[in-house]
Amino acid sequence: MEKIRELAVKLKENNKPLKIAAVIIVVIAAVLVFAVKGNSDTISIEDAHAAKDTAAEESSETKAKVYVDVGGEVESPGVYEVDKDARIYEVIDKAGGLTGKADTTDLNQAEVVKDGQKIVVASKVESSGSGSGSQGTPSGASTSAAGNGLININTADSTELQKITGIGPVMAGKIITYREENGRFSKIEDLKNVSGIGDKTFAKMKNKVTI
Structure with missing residues (x-):
């Protein structure tokens, strides 16, 4: 721009036609400068918006969380916020890890958690104390707890569950499925969370079961 101005001054000193030409040159140069600057600003604004939208999408994906309630034999039972694709073992880690009494035999720690899921880590005392009888009954097929004739709904198999009032093969299967998933x-009282077991059905069996 400085060189253009110097040229315009020289032309002004020479004659009027040249003066007019100089003015035209200055105007054209100014228009070109502002046009280039304007295009640059427009591109910068568009690029900024695009970058902002991309960052927002990435942030939304990384912030997807679920809430899981973990209890039983963990150091710090409670509700924890984890990533939507977290595994049960990761939730247990957030809860301080397993206690020395924890029994994870029937717990799939590699399972992906679900929002609102309840995870209960069983105790070795509960698992072993419910199935040892005079005949050495395996703990996985327990028929009673402390010899009182109650069915342990956490360890009983389908055959044992059907000994509970109001429980047939289909309902026994639902109880086992619920246990595996949750x-x-x-x-x-959590039996009422099983599809098909309402208040009336539970009232008939509540004195026949234990955990």
């Missing part, structure tokens, strides 16, 4: 029952 972990062990933390209280007998």
Whole structure:
């Protein structure tokens, strides 16, 4: 721009036609400068918006969380926020890890958690104490707890579950499926979470079951 101005001054000193030409040159140069600057600003603004949208999408993906309730034999039971694709073992780690009494025999720690899921880590005392009888009954097929004739809904197989009032083969299968998907029952009232077991059905069996 400085060189253009110097040229314009020289032309002005020579004659009027040249003066007019100089003015035209200055105007054209100014228009070109502003046009280039304007295009540059437009591109910068568009690029900034694109970068912002990309960052927002990435942030949304990384912030997807679920809430899981973990209890039983963990150091710090409670509700924890984890990534939507987290595994059960990761939730257990957040809860301080397993206690020395934990029994993970029936717990699939590699399972992907679900929002609102309840995870109960069983105790070795519960697992072993419910199935040892005078005949050495295996703990996985327990028929009673402390010899009182109650069915342990956390360890009983289909045959044992059908000994509970109101439970047939289909309902026994539903109880086992619920146990596999949600972990062990933390209280007998949790039976009402099984599809098909309402208040009336539970009332008939509540004195026949234990955990």
